[in-house]
Amino acid sequence: xxxxxxxGTMAAxxxxxxxxxxxxxxxxxxxxxxxxEYLSRFVNDGELDARLCKVESxxxxxxxxxxxxxxxxxxxxxxxxxxxxxxxxxxxFTSGMRFPVVMAVANRTLSVPVNxxxxxxxxxxNRDAGxxxxxxxxxxxxxxxxxxxxxxxEHEDVCLPALVAxxxxxxxxxxxxxxxxxxxxxxxxxxxxxxADRPLLDPARPLQFGEVLFPDWYPDFELKKHRALADSLxxxxxxxxxxxxxxxxxxxxxxxxATDGAEMVIVGLGSMMKTARHTAEKLREDGVRVGTAALRVxxxxxxxxxxxxxxxxxxxxxxxRDIGYGTGGMVYPDVTRILYHEDHRPDVLNFIxxxxxxxxxxxxxxxxxxxxxxxxxxxxxxxPDARGxxxxxxxxxxxxxx
Amino acid sequence: xxxxxxxxxxxxxxxxxACAGCPETLGFRHVLKALGxxxxxxxxxxxxxxxxxxxxxxxxxxxxxxxxxxxxxxxxDDALRVRGKREGVxxxxxxxDGGTADIGLSALSGAIERNQDFIxxxxxNESYMNTGGQRSGTTPFCAxxxxxxxxxxxxxxxxxxxxxxxxxxxxxxxHIPYAASTSIAYPLDLIERVRKAAAVRGPSYIHCHSPCPxxxxxxxxxxxxxxxxxxxxxVVILYEVEAGVRRRTKRVAKRKPIEEYLRFQARYxxxxxxxxxxxxxxxxxxxxxxxxxxxxx
Numbered sequence: 001x002x003x004x005x006x007x008g009t010m011a012a013x014x015x016x017x018x019x020x021x022x023x024x025x026x027x028x029x030x031x032x033x034x035x036x037e038y039l040s041r042f043v044n045d046g047e048l049d050a051r052l053c054k055v056e057s058x059x060x061x062x063x064x065x066x067x068x069x070x071x072x073x074x075x076x077x078x079x080x081x082x083x084x085x086x087x088x089x090x091x092x093f094t095s096g097m098r099f100p101v102v103m104a105v106a107n108r109t110l111s112v113p114v115n116x117x118x119x120x121x122x123x124x125x126n127r128d129a130g131x132x133x134x135x136x137x138x139x140x141x142x143x144x145x146x147x148x149x150x151x152x153x154e155h156e157d158v159c160l161p162a163l164v165a166x167x168x169x170x171x172x173x174x175x176x177x178x179x180x181x182x183x184x185x186x187x188x189x190x191x192x193x194x195x196a197d198r199p200l201l202d203p204a205r206p207l208q209f210g211e212v213l214f215p216d217w218y219p220d221f222e223l224k225k226h227r228a229l230a231d232s233l234x235x236x237x238x239x240x241x242x243x244x245x246x247x248x249x250x251x252x253x254x255x256x257x258a259t260d261g262a263e264m265v266i267v268g269l270g271s272m273m274k275t276a277r278h279t280a281e282k283l284r285e286d287g288v289r290v291g292t293a294a295l296r297v298x299x300x301x302x303x304x305x306x307x308x309x310x311x312x313x314x315x316x317x318x319x320x321r322d323i324g325y326g327t328g329g330m331v332y333p334d335v336t337r338i339l340y341h342e343d344h345r346p347d348v349l350n351f352i353x354x355x356x357x358x359x360x361x362x363x364x365x366x367x368x369x370x371x372x373x374x375x376x377x378x379x380x381x382x383x384p385d386a387r388g389x390x391x392x393x394x395x396x397x398x399x400x401x402x
Numbered sequence: 403x404x405x406x407x408x409x410x411x412x413x414x415x416x417x418x419x420a421c422a423g424c425p426e427t428l429g430f431r432h433v434l435k436a437l438g439x440x441x442x443x444x445x446x447x448x449x450x451x452x453x454x455x456x457x458x459x460x461x462x463x464x465x466x467x468x469x470x471x472x473x474x475x476x477x478x479d480d481a482l483r484v485r486g487k488r489e490g491v492x493x494x495x496x497x498x499d500g501g502t503a504d505i506g507l508s509a510l511s512g513a514i515e516r517n518q519d520f521i522x523x524x525x526x527n528e529s530y531m532n533t534g535g536q537r538s539g540t541t542p543f544c545a546x547x548x549x550x551x552x553x554x555x556x557x558x559x560x561x562x563x564x565x566x567x568x569x570x571x572x573x574x575x576x577h578i579p580y581a582a583s584t585s586i587a588y589p590l591d592l593i594e595r596v597r598k599a600a601a602v603r604g605p606s607y608i609h610c611h612s613p614c615p616x617x618x619x620x621x622x623x624x625x626x627x628x629x630x631x632x633x634x635x636x637v638v639i640l641y642e643v644e645a646g647v648r649r650r651t652k653r654v655a656k657r658k659p660i661e662e663y664l665r666f667q668a669r670y671x672x673x674x675x676x677x678x679x680x681x682x683x684x685x686x687x688x689x690x691x692x693x694x695x696x697x698x699x
Contacts, residue, residue: 022484023477051480056512060473063466063509067444067477070464073485075477093467194485201462201478203440203491209464212455 006178008171011139012078012104012164013038014178015146017048018186019102020193021076023068025053025061029083030116031168032106036078058083062090062101069099070209072200074150074193077101080168081108084122088129094161095130096225097210100153100196101161103131104146107270108168109356117357118167120269120322124330130225132162132232133299135269137255139176142166144249145296147186151239154196158232167271169357181247189246233300253302255294256309258284262291264372265310267335268319269295272353272360276319279365290369295331303338310339316348317372321360323352328381350381358385403594409435411460418457423615423622425586425629426450426525427457430496432589433523433608434461436596441492442478446471446506448498449532450525469506471495472513475520492600493520500530503539503567514576514605521599522607524569525586527614535617539567542637543686544679546669547617557672557679564686573607574643580606582642582651586613587629591640591651598642611638619668628666635663636691641698648698657691660684 006014012035016024024043026036042048053064058079065075079087084105094101109119123133134149136142142164149162166172181189199207213221233253240251257277259265266276273294280290293309295302310316316339320329327333332350339345351368354360367384413434420427426449434441441461445451447468454463466474475493482488502510502524510522529547530536537547543564546552550559573581580602582595592610599606613620613628620628632638633652637660640652660683664670673679 023480025473025477025480049484051484053476053480054516055473055476056508056515059470060476060509060512063470063473064477064480066466067474067479068481069477070474071442071478071481071485071487073477073481075481089467090470201442201464203442203462206460206462208454208458209462210466212452 003177003179005175006139007173007175008139008142008166009034010038011143011178012146015143016076017042018183019147019150019190021050022073022193023051023053023075025055025064026077027055027058027061029080031172032078032080035104058086059090062087065101066094066099069101070201072194075101078104080106081110081122085110088126091126091129098159099161100159102149102153103163105163105165106168106172107165115356118170119355123165124322127299132160134164134297136166137271137274137294139171140178143178148239148243150190152236155235158235159198160229170271185246230300236297253297254305254309255296257292259291259293259309262313263289264315264317265291265293265313266317266319267293272321275360276365279362301334307338313346315372316346317351317368319351319353321354347377352383353385403590413460415458418453419455420453421616423625425612425625427453429525429586429610429612432592433596436593437492437600440490441494444471444475444495446497446501448501450496468501470509471497472509476513476518479518479520495522497524499526499540500538503569514578517604519604523610525610525612527612529617531614531617542566543683544673552672570609578607579604580644583609583640585611585629585633585638587626620666624666631663634658635660637663637687639694650698660687
């Protein structure tokens with residue numbers, strides 16, 4: 001297929017269409033809305049044989065997808081921000097039921113103050129809802145990883161819901177050249193919709209779904225759910241390989257750049273990691289050995305891949321486009337958790353950047369690197385793009401002296 | 403309809419977690435008899451969801467969340483249509499009044515408005531019985547619940563104006579193809595209403611009055627009598643709304659005074675010697691009875 005010039009919402013809709021989704025239930029919310037509009041057009045033009053469940057809330061959107069999955073259909077939804085917060089209850093329900101629903105999320109922060117722009121607060125507060133979480137850096141990746149999400153979520157060894165996150169406006173409303181697969185290639189890559197062999201609601205074979213589990217057996221269930229998500233990394237790797245064969249495009253759970261022999265490695269989620277990489281390329285020309293490691297797969301957490309990327313460096317810069325109020329960035333503890341047990345423990349510094357859509361420019365990344373080279377150690381948290389107590393102070397509290 | 407025509411098959415196994423004399427379980431048994439084996443049950447959180455933990459029905463049964471049954475069944479309806487498997491399957495929601503009139507009202511309203519094809523049965527025991535009997539949007543005036551206790555200052559449910567949420571009329575306002583009220587005291591009527599609902603293309607709604615012996619303080623042997631007296635006193639009016647036309651489905655020759663219904667129930671004990679409260683309840687019942695009667699075809 002020739003290149004298309006698509007924005008992120010169109011790439012998401014096109015992937016869902018080519019995946020031949022059967023039930024699409026979604027509710028409008030900026031900046032995700034266009035995905036629903038495109039899918040509505042596909043259905044009304046007869047290009048997609050699906051039902052549009054035009055629900056009255058995000059809570060119902062995911063509930064309808066869960067119902068569709070309960071009778072074996074391929075279901076898709078899209079949301080973000082307040083909508084995702086409203087869905088949260090149903091996210092736990094969907095993963096507990098092991099329904100392989102796929103959701104596209106155009107990341108947007110949570111109110112108040114009212115703000116419609118990108119950060120990862122909405123998906124990260126739901127990081128432990130039992131979903132596979134994939135973060136993308138380009139419009140092409142949105143398209144590719146939504147196709148992959150169907151493949152992974154529906155795999156018989158996984159049977160878990162998956163969300164593909166992309167930064168609101170930065171990717172949702174920016175158009176880039178995208179190379180879609182042709183329909184035959186997608187049909188060959190994905191199993192036919194509704195063909196998964198798993199327990200379904202069927203009068204011919206009555207089963208009880210969604211029943212109570214008493215404390216004695218609850219840990220056993222939790223362990224199974226935890227293992228299923230952790231072990232899905234193997235299926236994800238295999239799916240990435242198969243996708244490379246189908247598309248020529250190569251993906252890995254961690255997208256590492258110039259990490260070999262790097263003095264510093266920048267770790268984070270989403271489109272800011274492309275800016276980080278661009279900045280690292282420039283800094284390397286000046287002799288600063290900076291690498292980047294984008295967590296493309298965040299749940300399950302790709303510990304081995306990340307260790308490989310950051311293992312030898314002196315300082316890890318964790319860029320969090322989010323804030324766990326009262327503690328720090330939400331990606332940071334996952335990184336320190338794995339590094340603590342290593343013989344060689346790099347310093348891990350936390351940078352809270354770009355919340356509420358504040359632009360993350362090469363200058364932001366350069367400032368982070370500059371601060372990291374200041375010799376700071378320990379549990380230091382920088383807010384390089386926030387105004388401090390005094391105008392011009394790059395962080396809210398003076399960090400421990402070098 | 404005659405009793406001979408009722409399905410002899412039992413779709414609920416014997417033995418379950420219901421309280422003694424539970425009318426909701428009785429009603430559910432009759433609903434399943436009306437629909438038969440080709441039924442998928444979506445059970446919204448409530449007493450019945452707990453009861454069903456060990457009841458093992460002979461039809462697929464899915465306990466969902468507290469407020470999303472109408473949305474889940476919408477997805478099932480759509481999915482079965484796309485997959486060409488919709489014909490011949492009854493999609494049934496069973497829910498309580500809290501899940502229906504309060505927390506799940508938005509999902510129900512959306513599903514009806516979208517014209518999804520499903521049957522929704524609400525068993526109305528006029529409070530959150532599964533959590534120990536708190537008031538709901540259908541708790542009647544003066545009734546004692548655990549969140550409307552009879553105190554020194556406020557005595558029972560004190561909402562003003564005093565009428566409770568009228569779910570049947572709320573649903574009817576959606577231009578629903580079929581809706582009806584019924585009562586566990588009239589099983590043949592219940593079965594007939596459910597069958598009629600199943601024959602409809604699109605959404606249908608059955609509001610089933612279901613007096614709770616545990617929560618209302620009714621002797622288990624008197625539950626059906628209490629439910630029947632509610633109809634005879636005009637507290638519960640049995641009628642159906644079909645394509646906007648309202649028809650009475652159970653005639654009441656001469657309405658009994660409200661006290662005859664209230665005296666079955668401990669939750670009204672404090673009003674039996676309160677002429678002012680009794681008069682208010684009677685007035686509300688009379689006015690609603692006349693309003694609904696005037697609207698009947």
